[in-house]
Amino acid sequence: MKVLFLDRDGVINKDLKYVCKKEDFYFKYGIFKLLKKASEQNYKIIIITNQAGIGRGFYSEDEFWLLMDWVLSKFLQKGISIEKVYFCPHHPESGFKGEVIELKIDCECRKPNTGMIKKAVKDLNIDLQKSYLIGDTTSDIKTGEKMGLKTILVKTGYSGRDEKYIVNPNYHCDNLLEGVKKILKL
Numbered sequence: 001m002k003v004l005f006l007d008r009d010g011v012i013n014k015d016l017k018y019v020c021k022k023e024d025f026y027f028k029y030g031i032f033k034l035l036k037k038a039s040e041q042n043y044k045i046i047i048i049t050n051q052a053g054i055g056r057g058f059y060s061e062d063e064f065w066l067l068m069d070w071v072l073s074k075f076l077q078k079g080i081s082i083e084k085v086y087f088c089p090h091h092p093e094s095g096f097k098g099e100v101i102e103l104k105i106d107c108e109c110r111k112p113n114t115g116m117i118k119k120a121v122k123d124l125n126i127d128l129q130k131s132y133l134i135g136d137t138t139s140d141i142k143t144g145e146k147m148g149l150k151t152i153l154v155k156t157g158y159s160g161r162d163e164k165y166i167v168n169p170n171y172h173c174d175n176l177l178e179g180v181k182k183i184l185k186l
Helices: 029-042 060-077 115-123 138-146 176-185
Strands: 002-006 045-050 083-086 132-136 151-156 171-173
Touching: 002 115, 002 151, 029 045, 029 060, 029 176, 045 115, 060 083, 083 115, 115 138, 132 138, 132 176, 151 176, 171 176
Parallel strands: 002 045, 002 132, 045 083, 132 151, 151 171
Antiparallel strands: none
């Protein structure tokens, strides 16, 4: 199976920092049309997302899933099936009011670590050589590089300006539309 691994905030939706309510979730322009085209080309879509807001105590895992169930229903209404959603609730930094102590760990799933993709590979029959990771941060791209995925850095959200890691994405694209078009032409 070939997969498009998509980051959530900054790629699928506008990154407004710790989005946990549907009132704050704004889909990126053209997302439905693009993912429909990718699905028609037999790409499976998997969302991989760091959700530090859970570990920091800004929202709960239940609130995250309530929002994601709504997001997935919006995709289904447009005929798009999201194969799976993987998320990391951890955040190693402390000092936040209401933080969840047991989630204050340095884990294997938080991007740029590869735990979410490794879990997806274990759960599903994924051909990493035919798959892509699309993200807006250097931690997204670093994750893809570590797993040998082709990577696309989109200039939405952080646009790679987080500069946490030195990365060399396969492609730089102004937005998800350009990224998906590039994939479908390759």
